[in-house]
Amino acid sequence: MAGSEAAVAAAFARERWLLPRRYDAARARALERFLRVELPKARFYGPFAGRPLSELPVVDKRTVLADFAAFNRHGITLDRALAVAEAAERSRSFAERLPGGVTVGLSSGTSGTRGVFLVSEAESRLWAGILMGQLMSPLSLRTMARRPLRVALFLRANSNLYETLDSRRVAFSWHDLTVPLSVHLPALAGTDVLVAPAGVLRRIAEARPRTLRPLQVVSVAETLEPDDEAVIRAAFGRPVEQIYQATEGLLAVSCPAGRLHLNEAHVHIEPEWIDHQRFHPIVTDFTRTTQYVVRHRLDDVLLAAPGPCPCGRPGRSIHAVLGRADDVLTLGDVPVYPDVLRHAVALAGDLGDYRIEQHGTEWRLATTAGSSGATERVATQIGRLAQRLGARPPAVVPMAWPAQTPDQKRRRIRRIR
Numbered sequence: 001m002a003g004s005e006a007a008v009a010a011a012f013a014r015e016r017w018l019l020p021r022r023y024d025a026a027r028a029r030a031l032e033r034f035l036r037v038e039l040p041k042a043r044f045y046g047p048f049a050g051r052p053l054s055e056l057p058v059v060d061k062r063t064v065l066a067d068f069a070a071f072n073r074h075g076i077t078l079d080r081a082l083a084v085a086e087a088a089e090r091s092r093s094f095a096e097r098l099p100g101g102v103t104v105g106l107s108s109g110t111s112g113t114r115g116v117f118l119v120s121e122a123e124s125r126l127w128a129g130i131l132m133g134q135l136m137s138p139l140s141l142r143t144m145a146r147r148p149l150r151v152a153l154f155l156r157a158n159s160n161l162y163e164t165l166d167s168r169r170v171a172f173s174w175h176d177l178t179v180p181l182s183v184h185l186p187a188l189a190g191t192d193v194l195v196a197p198a199g200v201l202r203r204i205a206e207a208r209p210r211t212l213r214p215l216q217v218v219s220v221a222e223t224l225e226p227d228d229e230a231v232i233r234a235a236f237g238r239p240v241e242q243i244y245q246a247t248e249g250l251l252a253v254s255c256p257a258g259r260l261h262l263n264e265a266h267v268h269i270e271p272e273w274i275d276h277q278r279f280h281p282i283v284t285d286f287t288r289t290t291q292y293v294v295r296h297r298l299d300d301v302l303l304a305a306p307g308p309c310p311c312g313r314p315g316r317s318i319h320a321v322l323g324r325a326d327d328v329l330t331l332g333d334v335p336v337y338p339d340v341l342r343h344a345v346a347l348a349g350d351l352g353d354y355r356i357e358q359h360g361t362e363w364r365l366a367t368t369a370g371s372s373g374a375t376e377r378v379a380t381q382i383g384r385l386a387q388r389l390g391a392r393p394p395a396v397v398p399m400a401w402p403a404q405t406p407d408q409k410r411r412r413i414r415r416i417r
Contacts, residue, residue: 005167007122011129015265024314027265027286034286042292044070053268058282058295061115061247072118072291074100081116082106102290103161107247115247118291119161126287127250128164130266134253135243139215143192144169152188154196155221156408178405181207188212195243197222198232199410205235212236218243222410223323225342244321246300248293249285252318257310259317269316272297277304278322278337299325303339326415329358331391338413344385348377355402358415364399 031053040049044067048056064071068078076098084096085106097103103124107115119127136144143149148171156177166172175184175196181203188194188204189211195218196204204212217232218241229240244252244260249267252260262269266287271279278301285293301322309317322338329336345354352369363382367374379396386393404410 005169007125008129008132008164008167011126012133013129015130015133027268030266031268031284031286034289038286038289039292039294041073041289042071043075045292045294053284053295056295058297060297060299064296065116068116073289074098074102074118076102076118078116081118085116105161105247117247119288120290123288123290124161124164127161130263131243131250131253132165132170134261134263135216135218135241137216140193143215149192150190151193151195152191154184154200185209185212192216193218194236195220197409198224198228198240201232201240202228205232208235214238216241220245223321223327223338223412225412227346246298248283248296248298249288251281251283252321255309255311255313255317259305259309259311259319260321261309261313261315261317264315270295271302271304274301274335278302279304280325301325301328301337323411323413327411327413329356329363329413329415331386331389331394334389334391336385336389340385341382341413344381345378347381348374351378354412355399356413357399357402358394359417361394363394363396365396366399366401368401 101121194214242254268284270282303319305317351367355366383393
């Protein structure tokens, strides 16, 4: 255990103090070595040995799952990985590892296809150090110097990866989203760092537990929308920070200026531009050698931030993760991006929580608050938006609140067909 904690501490120190001084040179050397030494160990990439990154194929989740063993150095098959991951999902015990100390994780399948990831013990320790180095506020660090920092994580599934955070300096607790939130609330007393999906953070904020006064509040797994951020900030008196992580790795962490900084010291990201502001990321993680993530195209839509960040942190930053490709609705051939639609909906007045689903030319709306004229107000604002876009407005009709299990990721805006 002492060796594990030392490895996390070393990764933390490097991330916090050493890497920013040698940013460009360090990442260039690491990427070059990864392509030259590590990548040929994966069967899929053997034929591409010696080629520059730009000549390697762009892949996606379906490509990887179709021949999972070819994308990891141990030749672990998808069936074998799924057997371990699904057994953990059923038992709600996530401690089992594959031979060699490999941890298996299973994504929630927001895009319709569940992702599977593999990480080694060394990669887990590196992840923990990088995350803490980027995320921990000065106040949290001062607290950790005096006593263990209490971190509470709400997610659908636990993992050995997350348990790596638990140490003499960090008291980590996982809270299962398949269990009613009311069961967890008493255990949150004294929590220093509260980490949960945006929708869960809002529900905790609205419950207003009197003994919960976190030093940091962190949103994960879902798009953090402005109305959620306002409610959460008001309840806890803290800005809502963000971690952008996917099956493909730790992709971005927010900074005090409110931007999300892409984790480019460890992950090479090629933007596939949609327009002059929005892009899909093509990800190469040059720190992971158990499962290879190389030129992996994500369906996520990111909103770029211009110029250097006021916080002074090196590398590129983004304003927001807008959602997935099927969170982009359409008016004929005209795309309506989630950030634009959210702004239009906000002009319709208080709706409480809401869901919008596109079914062809019909957009269906469910709300938790607002008057009986909510649908008409939203339809008016969407009509004005359509006019500005030069498109025909959709038919906006009310719908019942969509069924959703507590552990499902919230998606307010979604194109069904």
